[in-house]
Every structure is written in C-alpha cells, then in structure tokens.
Amino acid sequence: MRLKDLAEHLGLSQTTVSRALNGYPEVNEATRLRVAEAANTLGYRPNASAQRLATGRAGAIGLVLRGADELGPHMSEFLSGVGSYMANQEIDMLVSTVANHQEELAAYRRLAASQKVDAVILHSPTIRDERAELLMDLKIPFVLHGRTDIGRPVAWLDIDNTSALERATSHLLDLGHRRIALLNGDKGRTFAEHREMGYRAALSARGIAVDRALIGNSVFTDEVAFRIAQSMLQLRPHPTAFLAGSMMTALGVFRAIRQAGMQLGKDVSMIAHDDVFPYLNADNMYPSMSTTRSSIRQAGTRIAELIMQILAGKPQADVHELWPVELVLRESSGPPPSI
Amino acid sequence: MRLKDLAEHLGLSQTTVSRALNGYPEVNEATRLRVAEAANTLGYRPNASAQRLATGRAGAIGLVLRGADELGPHMSEFLSGVGSYMANQEIDMLVSTVANHQEELAAYRRLAASQKVDAVILHSPTIRDERAELLMDLKIPFVLHGRTDIGRPVAWLDIDNTSALERATSHLLDLGHRRIALLNGDKGRTFAEHREMGYRAALSARGIAVDRALIGNSVFTDEVAFRIAQSMLQLRPHPTAFLAGSMMTALGVFRAIRQAGMQLGKDVSMIAHDDVFPYLNADNMYPSMSTTRSSIRQAGTRIAELIMQILAGKPQADVHELWPVELVLRESSGPPPSI
DSSP: OOHHHHHHHHTOOHHHHHHHHTTOTTSOHHHHHHHHHHHHHHTOOOOHHHHHHHHTOOOEEEEEEESGGGSSHHHHHHHHHHHHHHHHHTOEEEEEEESSHHHHHHHHHHHHHHTOOSEEEEESOBSSOHHHHHHHHHTOOEEEESOOOOSSOOEEEEEOHHHHHHHHHHHHHHTTOOOEEEEEOOTTBHHHHHHHHHHHHHHHHTTOOOOGGGEEEOOOOHHHHHHHHHHHHTSSSOOSEEEESSHHHHHHHHHHHHHTTOOBTTTBEEEEEEOOBTTBOGGGSSSOOEEEEOOHHHHHHHHHHHHHHHHTTOOGGGOEEEEOOEEEOOTTOOOOOOO | OOHHHHHHHHTOOHHHHHHHHTTOTTSOHHHHHHHHHHHHHHTOOOOHHHHHHHHTOOOEEEEEEESGGGSSHHHHHHHHHHHHHHHHHTOEEEEEEESSHHHHHHHHHHHHHHTOOSEEEEESOBSSOHHHHHHHHHTOOEEEESOOOOSSOOEEEEEOHHHHHHHHHHHHHHTTOOOEEEEEOOTTBHHHHHHHHHHHHHHHHTTOOOOGGGEEEOOOOHHHHHHHHHHHTTSSSOOSEEEESSHHHHHHHHHHHHHTTOOBTTTBEEEEEEOOBTTBOGGGSSSOOEEEEOOHHHHHHHHHHHHHHHHTTOOGGGOEEEEOOEEEOOTTOOOOOOO
C-alpha cells in the first residue's frame, strides 16, 4: 500500500496524510488518530528506509557504549548536550551497548551495513585508537570527543587537558605545596595521558621529581577515589594537595580528608576537574571547590553541530577544536600548613 | 544491487558476505574490510528496512526525553540498566530529545509512522498521562516506568513509593521527631503524589497535622535542595528531620545543615531516597546516609526484559510489577535533640 492509496481510503489529501503521520501540529488530533489507525489497520508503512532513500539520511547519529556503566554522569551530561542540539534538527541518537572492544568493532560494522545512522560520535579514545581507524575504513563520518593519533586526519574536539593540569599543578606549587597527588583516569586513555603530561611538566619546571606513589589511575567514582585518597593520606609525609580527576573523585577525596580528621582547604588542598554537572555545583560545595572547569555538555552540543556540518559537506580533516580550560580558585585550595 | 551480486563480484559465498557485513567474529578482519569497501563502492545496501521486513523487527526500543536535562543521573542509571539487557539481545535504544509536551506527542507519532522502533519505554508519568493514551491509540507496545490511571490497562513497573515514605516517616516519628520536612518531586508526577500520600498517612496515624511549609516540590538537584532546606531551617521551630527525595537532594540538604552550624544525625536527621548510583554511595557518605533504597538500574533492566516478553506475545495488561523499597538505617537518622 502506498501513501496515495491510504489517502484515497481516508478521503484526505496525500499532504494531509503525510503531515498527520509525521506529527505536524497543523493537523488536528482527531485526524491524526484516524490516519494513524488506518495506516496501522491497512498495513501502510511509510518506513524509515523509504524516508532515508528519499532524503539520503537515516536521521540518527550513532553512539556505542562499552558496558552499561559507561552511561555514567560524564556520558549523560555529554549526551544531554548532543541531544539538545539534535532535537532542533529532528535527529535521533541510536545508542548501542556492547560488552567489550571486539563487540564494539562489530557494532560499528553493523551500523555501517544497516545504514541506521548517518554518522557516529566516537568517545573515550586511546592514544592510538583502533575504532577510529575502523570508522575511517568503513567510511562512516564521525567526530571524536578527545584525540587520537592514527596517522590520518580525523575530526575531533577536545579540551586542553595538558594545559589545565599544568596550570593547576603550578598554582599549588606557587602556594608552597611539594607533595601533590594526582587522581587520574585509566592509563592509555588520551585525556589521562595528557593530564599526566601537564602535571609532570609543572613539577619538572620546578625541579621536583615525580613520586609514582602520588599518582592514582582509576575510574572516576566517589568510592574508588575515597580508597586511593585514604591510602595516600597514610603515606609519611602525606600529600598536602590533591588534583582530582572529576567532581565524583572530589567527593571521595573530600570524604577521606574528613575521615582523617583533616580540614579541606586548611590541612589539605584540592583542585578538581569540573565537567559542570547541574546537580553537583563546585561553587555550592562546603567548602567551595577550586576547579579546572569545562562544560562537557557544551562539548556535546558543539560536536553535534560539527557532525551536521560534516554531513553538509565540511571535510572531516578540517574539524579540530581544542578548548581551553578555566582555572577557578575557591576555598578548597590554600597554602600547605606550616610544619 | 543484491547480496548475490555483491558476493559474485567479490568471489565469496553469500553467507560469508552477509556475516562480514554483520560483524560476525568468524570472518577475518581483512575479508570484513574488503566486503565493507566493496559494498560501499558498489552501493550495496543491506538496509535496515530490508532486515526489518525479514525479521519483522526494527531492532530498537524508543525513548523520548523532554528536554536534554532529563538525561540526568536518574535517567542515565535507568538507561544503563536498559542497555545492559538490550546489549545481550542486540537491540539498540533510539533516543529522541524534544522541547515540550506537544513535541513529545509528535515524536511518538513519528516513531509509529516510521517504525524505527519495536516498542517504547514511557517514563516519568503523571497521574493521568496523555502520552500513555496516545501510545495505546497508536498501538505501539510500551512499558511504563511508574504508574498512571487512564482507565485502560497498561504495562507498568513501579516501586512502592507510598509504603517507602510511610515507613521512613513512621521511623522518624518513632524516634521522637514531630517537625519532619519532605523534599519531594514536582507536583502532578505520580511518584511524588504517592510519596506525599505515604508521608501524610504516617503523620495522620499519629494525629499530627501536615504543615505545608515543610513540604517542598522541585527537581532533584543539590542546588535547589540546598535553598529549600536552608529556608526551612530558618523556620521557628525548624524541622528536626528531612526526607530527601534523592541522593542529589540529600547532598544539598546536608550542605544546608552544615552551613547552619548543625550536625547531621545529631541536631538534624535525614532519610534520603537512594536510587543506588554507583558513584555516590550512601554507605560511604560521612556520616553515612539512612535511605529508602531501590536500584533504578535494576528497574531499567527488568523493564527491558518485560518489553522483550511483550514483543514475544505476553499481553501488556498482564505486566504490572510493584517493587518493595528497603529502609536502610545508618548514621544520618537519630532521635531529635532534647529541647
């Protein structure tokens, strides 16, 4: 059954039927329901692929999550940003969850084969990311959130993690801290490597040796951060300052400091990286939290915009944006206690 | 071009080509890339709708978010649960973001028309939810997370909010509290109405009148909760206990208590509703947080499972699950200070 047949059956124009099926507001509710019911009863399918063939577009952007845990606070904020832009374009997000790296590669192949998406957002890259190579080979347009080096130009948007950590570390050094702990993301992830580079550069500029015991690599959760900070605070001498990789990490470090009977901002300082979660405001913490700050939601929105530009013809190789990170000083960072 | 033609062009069997395009692991990487490239160059499209017509399935579940802000900590935990189940079924999630209620209704109509999804997850219902009525009319299978009363049987899964709040309130009354504040969700939302019912029932059982000044209705963010709790603590007499609607709310209340120079668990008590966020553990808070506890991620997983059962033929009217909520007592709730 074609649109024409359905329209004739209903005694309506094809335009009205098409508008009704696509939810245009100028068609009243009763007509919309009548059209939807008739389409359903008669088995009319103005299907996705017909629309895709007509427009050349699937109308969706793909995102693959490795493990459901990846949909945590950082990813959901990022996707909020993507969603707020895509909503205006009437583009959906197709989210696939997979169990591991091999399955993730298979998922991209499926997306390429099924043509359910027009482009992909690639996230959480490693230094040399195999997924980026595959997407290039599969010729699926994509924008990378973060950076990777695969020897071919990919479209990317990243924040300047190296400079952010260099500034934060230098500031703590200026205040007089010498034992500064870094609670960083997992090794191998580009952002974590960049952050460690910034931290090392600042220490090196003052001739301070890196103490591996003061570097922790883990996922960014309150609980893991608590345990790492707790054990670091038992070192003698213990660190007098922490660089926390996320606000979740900061909550755990804060708890460890309190449990050790110390006061944040007096006995121990902290600067946390703030992705700007609306429900966890650094300014409103008590004491308020010094941060390196960059909105992950804005990054999502901008990446969505860049994807639309690429679909409109902008060369992927021309898309690379490095965003500076603010250093916002509040109560949690002060000079170390005099010994 | 058909699969047969592509296979002949490549000198491979149709089975191998099909497996290569679908990412099966038994096809080696080189073959996969060769097939993908040839398919791309020759314009072969084993498209989504061909697959759908073959299987009768779109292979995706729809979810509509009203405003990108809806993808906050609660929704992302819930979707993690959905995703972890769907991953095993090789089913994707199609997430549409819309700006308002009218657009949300239009989005469901579009989903029905395009047949991009096999079913929908409906969330955050109101007492009488127009969206549930529309989905019934459109004959899109759906499971509701929460409850609504539209006079027709819908499939739903909910937690027992009324009983949870009745028990938490009764416990605080047993401890001797008489001024108990309720920081609840937005009016009109079913869960918020149910929670208020439980709170009122417990007070009423002791002959205690409800004081409207002790009930706050808002979104669950740290910042809003801080402001509401701060102003409630300025009342004379101020509440000696808080029921916080979420862990985010609890963070804000905790901050207001500390800023007022009071001690949680001694001067003021709190019981928070805990959706079990992996990055914000009630047991690990300091002091540890008493909670009414139910994993929103498990609810997501179960709803995904129920959807698959419905798609396999289970009548929607048979699907209704009311989950009990645990009351977990920790350090944040104690007797009120003697006056």
